[in-house]
Amino acid sequence: MIEYPKTFKDYIEDLVNYWKPKLLLHHYDISFKYQDKQKANVDTDAAIIVSDRYLQGTITIFPQLLKAWKEKNYKDIENTIVHEICHIITDNLFMGAHKYSPEIFHDLLDHENEKLVQMITNIFISMKEKGKL
Numbered sequence: 604m605i606e607y608p609k610t611f612k613d614y615i616e617d618l619v620n621y622w623k624p625k626l627l628l629h630h631y632d633i634s635f636k637y638q639d640k641q642k643a644n645v646d647t648d649a650a651i652i653v654s655d656r657y658l659q660g661t662i663t664i665f666p667q668l669l670k671a672w673k674e675k676n677y678k679d680i681e682n683t684i685v686h687e688i689c690h691i692i693t694d695n696l697f698m699g700a701h702k703y704s705p706e707i708f709h710d711l712l713d714h715e716n717e718k719l720v721q722m723i724t725n726i727f728i729s730m731k732e733k734g735k736l
């Protein structure tokens with residue numbers, strides 16, 4: 604059983620509250636799940652499930668992100684959180700494409716979606732670093 608300190612949870616939730624309006628996603632309600640176990644065989648520190656219809660997102664935090672916080676890798680944590688929030692931007696298109704395309708395209712779609720989300724993330728992080736956000 605992993606104990607997530609309140610200071611860590613506050614840090615994550617403050618980051619989301621900072622970034623949500625910057626990404627013009629202030630109308631989304633974002634909640635959190637703190638997982639005890641690392642996802643099997645996956646090097647993931649967070650994941651999001653988006654409900655477009657209800658303007659909700661649930662971010663699942665994995666122990667790896669807590670480890671990053673303990674190691675003071677704040678830049679990595681911010682990148683992860685912005686990435687997860689940016690999934691909201693592409694999710695509808697991605698889910699639709701996934702649903703109506705043959706399975707043979709799914710790996711490619713996953714790859715391209717992750718790349719697009721990360722490119723959007725990089726733009727916003729870079730704008731913040733340049734003081735333009």
Ligand SMILES: [Zn+2]
Nearest residue numbers: 686690717720
């Ligand atoms: Zn992603």
